[in-house]
Amino acid sequence: xxxxxxxxxxxxxxxxxxxxxxxxxxxxxxxxxxxxxxxxxxxxxxxxxxxxxxxxxxxxxxxxxxxxxxxxxxxxxxxxxxxxxxxxxxxxxxxxxxxxxxxxxxxxxxxxxxxxxxxxxxxxxxxxxxxxxxxxxxxxxxxxxxxxxxxxxxxxxxxxxxxxxxxxxxxxxxxxxxxxxxxxxxxxxxxxxxxxxxxxxxxxxxxxxxxxxxxxxxxxxxxxxxxxxxxxxxxxxxxxxxxxxxxxxxxxxxxxxxxxxxxxxxxxxxxxxxxxxxxxxxxxxxxxxxxxxxxxxxxxxxxxxxxxxxxxxxxxxxxxxxxxxxxxxxxxxxxxxxxxxxxxxxxxxxxxxxxxxx
Numbered sequence: 001x002x003x004x005x006x007x008x009x010x011x012x013x014x015x016x017x018x019x020x021x022x023x024x025x026x027x028x029x030x031x032x033x034x035x036x037x038x039x040x041x042x043x044x045x046x047x048x049x050x051x052x053x054x055x056x057x058x059x060x061x062x063x064x065x066x067x068x069x070x071x072x073x074x075x076x077x078x079x080x081x082x083x084x085x086x087x088x089x090x091x092x093x094x095x096x097x098x099x100x101x102x103x104x105x106x107x108x109x110x111x112x113x114x115x116x117x118x119x120x121x122x123x124x125x126x127x128x129x130x131x132x133x134x135x136x137x138x139x140x141x142x143x144x145x146x147x148x149x150x151x152x153x154x155x156x157x158x159x160x161x162x163x164x165x166x167x168x169x170x171x172x173x174x175x176x177x178x179x180x181x182x183x184x185x186x187x188x189x190x191x192x193x194x195x196x197x198x199x200x201x202x203x204x205x206x207x208x209x210x211x212x213x214x215x216x217x218x219x220x221x222x223x224x225x226x227x228x229x230x231x232x233x234x235x236x237x238x239x240x241x242x243x244x245x246x247x248x249x250x251x252x253x254x255x256x257x258x259x260x261x262x263x264x265x266x267x268x269x270x271x272x273x274x275x276x277x278x279x280x281x282x283x284x285x286x287x288x289x290x291x292x293x294x295x296x297x298x299x300x301x302x303x304x305x306x307x308x309x310x311x312x313x314x315x316x317x318x319x320x321x322x323x324x325x326x327x328x329x330x331x332x333x334x335x336x337x338x339x340x341x342x343x344x345x346x347x348x349x350x351x352x353x354x355x356x357x358x
Contacts (some may be wrong), residue, residue, distance in 0.1 A: 072298020
């Protein structure tokens with residue numbers, strides 16, 4: 001006879017399955033899904049010593065989880081710093097190299113790096129699920145959003161583009177309610193509308209400071225948010241590395257098409273821009289691994305809010321590297337977006353904790 005392990009019921013281990021998606025800067029991880037598995041089966045009837053051991057293990061696990069959350073939070077902040085630095089290099093190169101060409105080169109770097117890893121880690125066929133409807137939809141939305149953000153980086157202040165991009169989770173909330181029928185209460189709807197008001201403060205349509213190029217950042221929010229919605233529909237047997245390779249491969253023809261539409265000649269990078277390109281690829285890969293580690297080590301409800309640190313780094317880089325001086329409305333709008341996003345994350349995690357176990 002075997003009885004249920006009370007520790008397994010009260011405190012299941014968490015195994016993370018990550019569907020990593022490329023960022024507007026081609027290396028960001030955005031949508032994470034988690035699988036909750038119970039502890040190993042149970043234990044025999046004679047379990048007095050086992051019960052004492054399990055209680056001690058539970059206490060140790062609590063301390064260990066706190067340390068894991070701390071490490072996960074630090075890794076998330078590090079990843080956001082690296083992504084912001086990658087943004088800086090892309091913006092610096094965009095003055096001399098067409099955005100479509102930058103997109104193609106960075107995507108090739110991603111395909112090579114993650115393709116090698118996939119070849120080592122994936123025993124089966126790499127492209128057997130490339131044309132799955134959810135994968136196709138995700139890749140198309142990713143390309144749409146990436147084109148929007150890279151264009152916004154090239155044409156608008158980095159602080160403006162990064163601030164608007166923080167509204168992506170709000171678009172995910174809207175899309176989940178409209179397309180997936182997810183229940184969204186009045187509190188989250190209110191937070192979403194308040195966040196969108198923050199976006200309007202930054203863009204300022206119809207006002208003197210309106211810059212139509214900022215709409216490319218809105219394009220990025222729609223594309224990347226929709227990408228995250230498709231990520232929720234990916235089959236669970238598609239690995240992280242496959243999703244990453246698929247996305248990078250799709251970005252290559254998207255970048256070529258963008259380059260042809262722009263009609264710019266192919267630019268040969270000079271010495272400094274060659275170094276920037278190499279640095280952007282390497283830093284992007286480092287950021288990718290940092291965010292994967294962060295989401296695997298820490299609890300999502302505690303780690304995810306640190307994604308907003310990217311805007312802080314973008315503001316600092318904008319001032320130091322590009323001489324930007326964000327005005328009061330931009331800063332107020334950014335603060336509203338972050339506050340609305342954090343509330344939405346908090347509310348969603350609170351609701352998930354109270355859902356009955358299936």
